[in-house]
Structure formats: C-alpha cells, structure tokens
Amino acid sequence: MSSPSVTSALDGAQALLLDVDDTIVDTREAMVDAGTQAAAAIWPHRPDEHRAMAQRYYDDPERWFPRYASGDVAFEVMRAGRLAEVAAAFGLAVPDGAHRSYEEAYAPAFRRAQRLFPDVPDLLVAAEGASLPVALLTNSAQAPTEVKLEALDLAGRFDVVVTTDTLGFGKPDPRVYLEACRLVGVEPGRVVCIGDNLEWDVLGAEAAGLRAVWLDREGRGTSEPVASVRDLDELTAVLDRRFGPPAGDR
Known part of the structure; x- marks a missing residue:
C-alpha cells in the first residue's frame, strides 16, 4: 500500500492538532x-x-x-x-x-532549557493565514506543559491544549483525540494530527478517525503507509500553496 501524500492529508482540513514534546519543543x-x-x-x-x-x-x-x-x-x-x-x-x-x-x-x-524548533513559527503563521485553528495534544501533564509554553511566550497562543490531566489518560486512547476534536469544534475526519511519535501521533490518531502526518525529523522511515515529513517547513509549504502566504514578512 502506498503512503498518502502530505497534500492529500491536508486537503480539506479544518484544524491542526500538534504534539508538543519533540514536535514543536526540543x-x-x-x-x-x-x-x-x-x-x-x-x-x-x-x-x-x-x-x-x-x-x-x-x-x-x-x-x-x-x-x-x-x-x-x-x-x-x-x-x-x-x-x-x-x-x-x-x-x-x-x-x-x-x-x-x-x-x-x-x-x-x-x-x-526550553527551545522552540525553528520551523514552528512559520507553520503557525501559515495555519493562521489559512484560518486553521491549532490545538495541542500532549501526553505530558498540564503543569509541565504550561512551563514550556510560558517559557516560550506561547501561553494563550493555541485554541485548545489537551494534556493527560484532561481525561486522566493520553494517547493512544481514542477518546483523547476525540476530546481534542470536540474542544476545537471540528469533526475528526477534518483534523490533522502532527507529531514525532508514530504510534501515538499517527497510528493512534488515524485509528480514532483523524488524519495524520508523521514528523520524522531523524529520517528513520517506516513501512507503515503514512504521510510523513522531515520538518514542519514541508507542511508550511503545502499550506502556503493551498491558501497563499499571508501578507507581510514573516
């Protein structure tokens, strides 16, 4: 089975669901x-x-x-x-x-020690330009997640933040993905989950009815038929092609 393209994964998407650890934050x-x-x-x-x-x-x-x-x-x-x-x-x-x-x-x-990966800001700008709400879904707890976002001046930047405290468990339980979709107000089939953990951010999300893109920063590759990128700039480029870059410099 051939892997879906990133373009097809984003086609008709109405929201992005980002992992935090080792996806947007190092x-x-x-x-x-x-x-x-x-x-x-x-x-x-x-x-x-x-x-x-x-x-x-x-x-x-x-x-x-x-x-x-x-x-x-x-x-x-x-x-x-x-x-x-x-x-x-x-x-x-x-x-x-x-x-x-x-x-x-x-x-x-x-x-x-908190550091944002350099390809994150452009993705957030592109999502905003495409009118796509961006939610976070992390298996970390609320307190350390708040530390990360506050240290990076990202507190309040995301429409929804779902941690393990939200339901008492995290990925890959299907209920946590569906709760994130419910909170962001978009049907699961129109939400794209993006993250570095193949099991939790991709296979688990797809099993719950979401779309998914694997962030394979290290180029490990997989035999699983999943859409993948080496960095978030690839996603940004697809969004810019679909919706056009926002006015002004980034």
Whole structure:
C-alpha cells in the first residue's frame, strides 16, 4: 500500500492538532540538560556520569511514561520510578530527600532549557493565514506543559491544549483525540494530527478517525503507509500553496 501524500492529508482540513514534546519543543535536549543538573544535585560524587544518567532518564527503558500516559500510574509515581531505575542502572542508592532535591534542581533548569524548533513559527503563521485553528495534544501533564509554553511566550497562543490531566489518560486512547476534536469544534475526519511519535501521533490518531502526518525529523522511515515529513517547513509549504502566504514578512 502506498503512503498518502502530505497534500492529500491536508486537503480539506479544518484544524491542526500538534504534539508538543519533540514536535514543536526540543524536549529531549531540555530534559537531558535539566536532568544532568538534577543528577549532580543527588549524586555529586559521580560527575562524569551525570549526563548519561539524564539521558537514561529520558530514554525510560522501563517505559514508566507510557504507563503514566495510559492512566495506570500517577505523575509523581512515574517520576519516582524513572529515578529509581536510573539509580539501579548506575549502581547507586536513592538517598533520603532525593526526589525533592531532584525537582528543586530540575525545575528551574528545565524552564531555562526550553527551545522552540525553528520551523514552528512559520507553520503557525501559515495555519493562521489559512484560518486553521491549532490545538495541542500532549501526553505530558498540564503543569509541565504550561512551563514550556510560558517559557516560550506561547501561553494563550493555541485554541485548545489537551494534556493527560484532561481525561486522566493520553494517547493512544481514542477518546483523547476525540476530546481534542470536540474542544476545537471540528469533526475528526477534518483534523490533522502532527507529531514525532508514530504510534501515538499517527497510528493512534488515524485509528480514532483523524488524519495524520508523521514528523520524522531523524529520517528513520517506516513501512507503515503514512504521510510523513522531515520538518514542519514541508507542511508550511503545502499550506502556503493551498491558501497563499499571508501578507507581510514573516
């Protein structure tokens, strides 16, 4: 089966539904930067390993984050589980007060580390020029999502923001995509979900009746018959061809 084109995915679309982490925001680098400083606060005697600890926390080999996204564990339990896994992997104990020390070091560093991918602003301008509302759908919680948007001066920029707090679970449960569509006021078949996670942002969205485009920034490729782009500029170009660029400079 051939993959649909991005043009066909956007044809007749009435709203965009964007993922947040590693789609519009470089969450991987922010988490690793902040986690490096947090690991240093807990295990200062292992300075050469702090970044590796932070990378392992991000990689989440025991898949604590998917368990949180499905509603199986609370946010705090997920965080504690990931920290315990890192400690075990590096042969360390989790000292008393470690969770508080971790958060106190992590939170301000994470806010400072927020970076918007450079192809995001033009996509938002193109969507506005095409009169397409833009909603966010993330498996992160409301509080860290607000931190990201506020740090990037994007608070209030999006018509709808759906987090795991909205229904108590996240992608790929079909109900969360449908709730985002309901809140943005557009039928699922006219909403295009865009994100970097093939399972959550594309296959899950399509199973719920939405259209989808996979953001494959690393060029991994897939055998799945899905529309894909290497960057958001490709989507912007399609919108500009369909609706024309907005007046004035970007």
